[in-house]
Amino acid sequence: MFKLVYLLDCLHAEAHEGETVSGSDWYFHSFGPFAVNLAGGIDELASRGLVQSLSDEYRGKDFSLYWLGEYPQGPSLSEVGVVGTGAARFGSMVRKFAKDLSKLLDHAYFKTLPMQGATPGKRIDFGVLKDAGQVQAHKHTSISDHAKILKLAQLAERVAQTYTRGKGNARAMAAHRPIYDLAFVEASAAMDAEDADRDPIAFTAQLA
Structure with a gap:
């Protein structure tokens, strides 16, 4: 205690x-x-x-x-x-x-x-x-070097362009992706049924 x-x-x-x-x-x-x-x-x-x-x-x-x-x-x-x-x-x-x-x-x-x-x-x-329980205020760091600011702006632009290209590729793939609607499914089922109903081809060849 x-x-x-x-x-x-x-x-x-x-x-x-x-x-x-x-x-x-x-x-x-x-x-x-x-x-x-x-x-x-x-x-x-x-x-x-x-x-x-x-x-x-x-x-x-x-x-x-x-x-x-x-x-x-x-x-x-x-x-x-x-x-x-x-x-x-x-x-x-x-x-x-x-x-x-x-x-x-x-x-x-x-x-x-x-x-x-x-x-x-x-x-x-x-x-x-005395000061152990005090929360220190966060200090924001500002960049005054114009060369660094320019580099950061260029980096941000490259990231934005990469993201835009990625979105474009995704849209292009989505546009060319095959669409399987209900008509396609029904037609495929009918063709499979037709193949199943056909009589097998008779084997009439004679072996010498």
């Missing part, structure tokens, strides 16, 4: 000048992002039953797992300022990483801009995401 909140903060920072939605004090801890005040907040939610939790020990180290219940409570993404493509991307992340913790950690640790510039033990700067 920590890493999903971190990813949500990244998406919020893209659209809100580097500001996170959780307000957590993220810093580079061990291999990835961590926030002490977020841990306290999640523990409080777990104690109220708003978040499910499980604490255990693995290889001599204590750990806790947190997850949302069947009917989670809380504000929607749009209510916290994550809308449009940001909300769609977060939904895609949740579905993609829901059952694959290793991929979630890999994405959060190595494929987000704040972590790429982070220093172990130091605060994580979300300001690098």
